[in-house]
Amino acid sequence: MTSPTKFTGWLAHDPSAASGTMTWSTFTPKPFAPTDIDIQISHCGICGSDIHTLRSGWKNTHYPVCVGHEIVGRIVRLGSSVTHLRLGDRVGVGAQAHSCLEPSCDECSGGKEQYCTNMVATYNARYPDGSWSMGGYALHVRVPAHFAVKIPAGIASVHAAPMMCGGLTVYAPLIHNGAGPGKKVGIVGLGGLGHFGILFAKALGCDKVVAISRRRNKVEDAEAMGATGYIATSEDDKWARNHSRSLDLIISTVSSPDMPLESYLRLLRTGGQFIQVGAPEDKLPQMAAFGLIGKGCKIGGSQIGSPKEIEDMLKFAAEKGLKPWVQTRGMKEANKSVVEMEEGKARYRYVLVNEEHGDRAKI
Missing domain, CATH: 3.90.180.10 (Medium-chain alcohol dehydrogenases, catalytic domain)
Incomplete structure (x- = not known):
């Protein structure tokens, strides 16, 4: 060669x-x-x-x-x-x-x-x-x-390739923020990154895996990937109220600054975490401080992962047949x-x- x-x-x-x-x-x-x-x-x-x-x-x-x-x-x-x-x-x-x-x-x-x-x-x-x-x-x-x-x-190889970035980008923050049995996790955006988020959250044994998207056109896909719940933000004007304090962790994969950030935070339970991994070309929206203060939740971010985390992810995916x-x-x-x-x-x-x-x- x-x-x-x-x-x-x-x-x-x-x-x-x-x-x-x-x-x-x-x-x-x-x-x-x-x-x-x-x-x-x-x-x-x-x-x-x-x-x-x-x-x-x-x-x-x-x-x-x-x-x-x-x-x-x-x-x-x-x-x-x-x-x-x-x-x-x-x-x-x-x-x-x-x-x-x-x-x-x-x-x-x-x-x-x-x-x-x-x-x-x-x-x-x-x-x-x-x-x-x-x-x-x-x-x-x-x-x-x-x-x-x-x-x-x-x-x-065809499955490993998209894991090298898309898979890793959601696997790392799920692991670092305690996703697993007993946790209720939401994934914002059901695209390339979001579908990995659902697959990994399900494989990690989370009690609840909720897909959060604008429309309901991907409900069947989300359920087939392992989602146990679905929120369509543009088709239910009371979604933030109806699902308030229902999630421990939200991973946001969207790359658009046009996101209802304060409403997403309403979904978090006390001490919950919102982790942004999508990278919009413009700034994230402004928000009121009480969205954080009111229940001690946190906003964070995550950038890909290390070579060791790639190894761990691939080993986990192989074991789970993901x-x-x-x-x-x-x-x-x-x-x-x-x-x-x-x-x-x-x-x-x-x-x-x-x-x-x-x-x-x-x-």
Whole structure:
């Protein structure tokens, strides 16, 4: 197995890329370091972060960029300093590709690499050597090996790929905020992230799992995923009153600032927690302080998870037989798939498959 000197993938050149104008082009990856690996990509999930980046929604994107951070494939080149992985290993890479990893760094030494001030995202971010990270809508990707995780044999690559970001983004805050037996959990938004939230909350044994969406058009899907309750906020003008003080934990996956935040807080029991994981391009709405003070609840946030948490999540998913709801698309269909993802057509995650890699894409 070998890797090329130039990589090939879908490049965005300006904000119109979110409308399907990426070009299939070659690009130069970061210089290969002894701590790096090259991965021949078989699968890459499409994440909402990809679209925010393609259109320069969060900040000005550094073009050209190759997006994609839900990557699964086989190692085809191994740096001389890499000892925990082998050529041919099936690995996954999520939204992070680098951190300082210094013992003096509280975040890195504490297993919270995703909060390191020197964190480098898998795409559209600058490495310390000045090169720019490029993602997984491609045939190959190069990343520091610390941020690649082996995929357990019990998980198909097509299921593992969207877990690398979408799954992790909700798994980590569920774990850190006590989701499990005895807890009543609400998941705001029933898209790619939200469907993972329901699947994981159910698998963790929560007493109650409530899907919270604007309309009731996804009730049957939510129940099939494991939801035991459903709140349609645009179809019941008394939903906040009717379900007041019914949940211990709410994970909000929505990426729109147009959210009824104060009403969501009404759903929390005393001491409850509201954790935001979706990242709107605009500010969250204002709220009255008494929404927090009145019952001692808390608002927090969570950013992806560490490599160790990815390992734990994959092991848990394999043990529980957890499978996300995915639709596969050929890598050649990336432009069309991005547009349809933005239109909300995915049920519930698109995964690009590299047919060019033949049998590897079938694993």
